[in-house]
Amino acid sequence: MTNMNDHSGEQPKVILLATDLSCRCDRALDRAIAMAGEWNARLIAATIVEPGPEHMLEPRGRRRPVSPARRARRTLESHLAASGVAADILVASGDPAAELQSIAVKEGCDLVIVGVGRSAILGSLLLGGTAKRLIRTLSVPLLVVHDRPAGPYRNIIVATDRSPGAREALLASASLFPRARLTLFHAHDVPSAAAPADLETDYDLRSHMLAEIVADPRISDDLAARLDLVVETGAVERLISEFAEDHFADLTVVGSHGHGVLFEAIIGSTERKLLENHSGDLLIVGSADK
Incomplete structure (x- = not known):
């Protein structure tokens, strides 16, 4: 993993985008895509869903509903397909800060990118105590995207x-x-x-x-x-x-x-x-x- 704290001049090799799939998530997605392209970095797109059973029992004759995890993956695949950029997709359930920290460590991420979310789960990442927990546990930079990208940071x-x-x-x-x-x-x-x-x-x-x-x-x-x-x-x-x-x-x-x-x-x-x-x-x- 590239250690951004040694300031060796190396650019990030692995970028983690955390998204809540809300209407504003395209801002963080666009920024992550631009940075991954500029640095030729691997892009991982992750979303966290509420814990729950993957399969639900339904009366015979009724169609089995799509689980939150499968629905989230399908939505994320759609967003990425529209951008034309290849990325690894990860869907996890549980506490957002803990899950994102775990993914960042396991995948050797050098930068984590999040947007200003609005959902009940990942939205709390930036609007409550979860933000402080994630900031305090990450040893790599965390980029909070607020504005729509208009080019590289200058x-x-x-x-x-x-x-x-x-x-x-x-x-x-x-x-x-x-x-x-x-x-x-x-x-x-x-x-x-x-x-x-x-x-x-x-x-x-x-x-x-x-x-x-x-x-x-x-x-x-x-x-x-x-x-x-x-x-x-x-x-x-x-x-x-x-x-x-x-x-x-x-x-x-x-x-x-x-x-x-x-x-x-x-x-x-x-x-x-x-x-x-x-x-x-x-x-x-x-x-x-x-």
């Missing part, structure tokens, strides 16, 4: 709190999207009790962060040349959404390593707001030590 924001996890997210973004422009975005709250003399200005903080970037041997000259750094004062979950919308970003990247303040602010307390309403898609980069 304008990417990487959220940073100066933590190792944020730096991992930056390096992973550079490896996955070598032709994209990257904006490293840092938002910091000013403590209400802080004295003016103790406050670090945005300009000073930006200077310190630039020095950190230059000193990092993993930051190549090519990466530095396509990297911008923005520092603003305020709540990160509000500012990063506003910045992404104002600057027409098509992807925002967040590191989940350690589940620190940045991760909790964006994924934890405001999960529903960000995953449903954030401008552009969201890539959550996990860590190899999960």
